Amino acid sequence: MVELQAVTVGYRGAAASTTAVGTTVLDGIDWQVPAGALAVLLGPSGCGKSSLLNVIAGFIAPSGGRVAVAGRPVTGPGADRGVVFQDDALLPWLDVLGNVALPLRLRGGGRTAREDRARHFLQLVGLEGFESRPVWELSGGMRQRVGIARALAADPEVLLMDEPFGALDALTRERMQELLLKVWHATGKTIVLVTHGVEEAVFLATDLVVLSRRPARIVEHRVLDFGRRHAQGEGARAIKSLPDFVSVREQVLGTVYAQDGGLH
């Protein structure tokens, strides 16, 4: 679904000579995300995982390598890739329904059809009844749910999520992880999610990739099924306290720590 071949991102020109900490952000990333996967990119802060997501989204052009989504090479941002941002990026001049319906409005088409569709996705993220509320009245978790509904309303091939729960409090964060798994299960979308939370990554991922510090390479790739098991009905806390889960979490944590290797 998402294919990355030898993707490299680096600064060119004047910046190269003035940047002390290396100029290569991503160093030859090869990665295939199968259709329907919930792929998670994990790595120490500042390692370039968001850069990789931005390359897939088409916001950054790679300096080398090839990126393709659903067989089509990526040349810029496009409606086949929906993006959910950490700072939600909702438009405060539109109400909740208006925000979710925006991608459909940009595409043209009847008002009733797009509002029906927007209502459907608001229901999916548990926000029915909030349609006409201004988004600036909502809590952080609710705003992220609007962001997810909005990205889904555009019906993308892939949903790209850049630390979507990074700014939320711990409890809301866990709720949102469970909601995301529910939404993923219900829609069957391919998702690529960036996070620096190890437990979050292990819980959600079907495909977990750990990046090294800059210049980033893939240092670990695991296929997991904890998220899928939760989506099929197992309790989140029960899964997170399984010996299996704890052991994977500690191993991955070890890998990330080894990469972090410095005082922050």
Next chain:
Amino acid sequence: MSAISPLTVRTLVQPAPGEAEAPSRPAGPPWWSRPGAISLVSVLVLLGLWHAVTALRWIEPLFLPPPAAVWEKLLRVAGEGYLDATLWQHAGASLARVGLALLFAVLTAVPLGLWMGWSARVRGVFDPLIEFYRPVPPLAYLPLIVIWFGIGEVSKVLLITLAIFAPLVIATATGVRQVEETRRRAALAFGATRWQLLRHVVLPGALPEILTGVRVGLGVGWSTLVAAELVAATRGLGFMVQSAAQFLNTDIVLLGIFTIALIAFGLELGLRALQRRLVPWQGRG
């Protein structure tokens, strides 16, 4: 010996009828210490001083007529008029000039500001021009405008337009540059074209700054009014004040100044209300 009187028992156990609601409403400051009341008192004290100073004849009425005389003048100018026009016609002429100038300024400055905020190259072209003329007082370039455009309405409206234009174009360009990058990216990821990005993200995102620019611009424009009406006007508040001063009609001068101030105050309040209505999200996300 009973230590507790019936009165004490009543207040301890249950409040008397009517007392129950009193504690539930938090006691605000008394009416006379609220900001609005203080301002009102301040204005009344000034009026009182003005009246006292003139009633005691400390200052000649020629220099400072008493408040009652100005009030009387207001009634007369409002009814019979002064220099062939009533107060309302003078105010109307001034408001029409400023309104027309505001319209022209919005129609030109907002698109240019959007373009300047959008493209660094365009900003590079226009920034020096705007920064060059912006700090120059309108009175300084008024003669040039008169040489180029004559002494008619065009020059007056143009002068006010120029005064509004600079703050508005700068505010608009700033507003565009302050639109969050993730909001632009979100729209692009939904397949927005450049026009859709402008229409759905950039313009509404810059609207709070644009409205602030209109407020600042209208303030500057209104204060340029007297200068604009110096030249060959036959109506207008600025013209009224200027002419009255030449005949030492101090009461009319004061009346004109008060009218100009009150209208400016009203415009500011109106624009603030408009801002609250159009951009209620300002400062909230």
